Amino acid sequence: MQEEMAQSLPGPVSASQVLSESWATSPAVRRVMQGNKSRDTKPEIAVRSAVHALGMRYRVSARPLPDLRRTADLVFRNARVAVFVDGCFWHGCPVHHAPPKTNAGYWATKVQGNRRRDRDTTRRLRKENWTVLRFWAHEAPLSVATQIATVVRKKASADKSVARGTKPCQ
Numbered sequence: 001m002q003e004e005m006a007q008s009l010p011g012p013v014s015a016s017q018v019l020s021e022s023w024a025t026s027p028a029v030r031r032v033m034q035g036n037k038s039r040d041t042k043p044e045i046a047v048r049s050a051v052h053a054l055g056m057r058y059r060v061s062a063r064p065l066p067d068l069r070r071t072a073d074l075v076f077r078n079a080r081v082a083v084f085v086d087g088c089f090w091h092g093c094p095v096h097h098a099p100p101k102t103n104a105g106y107w108a109t110k111v112q113g114n115r116r117r118d119r120d121t122t123r124r125l126r127k128e129n130w131t132v133l134r135f136w137a138h139e140a141p142l143s144v145a146t147q148i149a150t151v152v153r154k155k156a157s158a159d160k161s162v163a164r165g166t167k168p169c170q
């Protein structure tokens with residue numbers, strides 16, 4: 001997680017790190033990166049199934065705020081928790097992002113733009129009382145899922161206690 005739990009640092013070395021050397025030069029790899037840009041990436045799916053296995057239900061690739069054109073990977077509407085699983089390449093993971101040697105300027109601008117947009121999305125959602133959880137795609141899915149479940153359950157039970165408090169005594 002990048003924002004609230006910045007102390008949980010990147011986990012084990014992933015295959016993408018090994019691949020990073022050739023990212024710039026292989027057109028095939030570049031095509032894969034472009035294809036995986038938006039949704040249903042493998043890490044995202046792994047996180048989704050792990051969260052599902054913990055008994056949590058959520059929306060996939062949904063807008064937390066209907067009027068805001070930003071899509072979170074997992075949305076827990078009742079708890080107001082939005083989860084983003086950020087790809088190491090596209091979002092500039094400090095561990096795995098290796099700037100491509102070809103068209104370096106293009107890629108740098110692109111990644112910087114993504115990061116700026118990420119920060120802006122986080123800020124806008126927080127303003128509307130949403131909790132934003134951001135993880136790197138390289139983080140272990142089970143650990144990510146556990147962190148998500150903890151936050152969502154905590155928020156859900158907090159909401160319940162508020163709701164109880166507003167009811168009149170019998």
Ligand SMILES: [Zn+2]
Nearest residue numbers: 088093096138
């Ligand atoms: Zn990474």
